[in-house]
Amino acid sequence: MAAIMVATSTATSLSSNPDLDLATRHRYGDPKAFDEVYSRYAQMVFNLAYRMSGKPDEAEDLAQEIFLRIHRHLARFNGRSTLKTWVYRVTLNHCRSKLGRRRYPTQPLADENDGEGARLVDESRDPEDLALAHDASRQISLALRQVKPVFREAVVLRDLQGLSYDEIAEVLEVRVGTVRSRIARGRDRLRAVLEKNS
């Protein structure tokens, strides 16, 4: 144990990259390193999985598998990207791998009644605003599922997760021009679905 601690502190002191330090600590068996990764990214992983699968239960299963994968591969994180974009990439790759077999669900609005809107808005708001927000939030969430996964990914990363174009390009491993195009097409499709349903 003492040897591990020495090795960990040596590795930590050698690197100026906190993400890499985290991976190094994980490699040397420090359980707190993975705990830190979990607490940083759990909500992001779960919500991204939810937006891609469309079902909370399935998102939880996916999130478990994604963290299992992160636990396995974190030691090999090389610091060429940020840990944040790496985790996003692992998450999306896993969702694609699992959901791709079903060609990523795009579900009809008529089939949806999971009461999701009630959980998506700020409960502290005025009741009338709240009712409208519930409805708007639910409509946009459901409409998002009508967007093709390749465009939905880009829109979710940009507008729900708040990533920059450069970060999205890194996550999706495409050029910034492609990101720009995918975001625009996703938003345009979303606008069309909302207009059709209004």
Add this chain to the structure above:
Amino acid sequence: MTSHASAEALSAYLDRQLVAREARELEEHLETCPQCHVRLESLRKVIDNLRSIHELPTPSTLQQAVVRRIALTDEPPGLLDRFEQGLSLLNRQNPILAMFGVVIALVLFIYLFSLNVQLHENQSDTIPVIFQDPPNSVADVAVGNRVIVADRLLIWNEQGYWLEQGVDADAVTRRLQIDSEAGRELFAVQSEIAALAALKRAVVIKIEGDVVRLE
């Protein structure tokens, strides 16, 4: 800008992704084009709505489930696991290329397998192991006696030496002398024979008095 603005330009404009000149041209167009102006405002509303969606809270059971699964099932990833992941990604992005890749991999595998078989077949021809002269420290031998040295089947032949089955006795290509201690049994030099065989060299084993010599 004479025609209507593209959806991509409007989207990029709202994200401040247009360069100054492009943004200025679009703004000039929007001043004179009510249709594009409406489209821009509609898109702005969509984005505002998207950004107002609150995230779902992480399920309280998630962390425990992750810890449990790590304890139960986490293993180092195998080659197959990574192959499956790569293939799945490729399959989703370009199914035709993925199928082509699988066919190429299969052909390559079959070719390498047959090559490996050929190498093994040729190996016994190119790495002769020959025991010359009757070994004093081994029991009396007669034509047809068999002995296994370094996993090779050797037969005492009519010319009076041990010869690996199926090997050309003249195919001796290299000489390397390793003296062993007097009186040692022949089998003590197995590891040296194996090392030379691994180098694909011909090995001649001579017994001179009490000395076993590899040449």
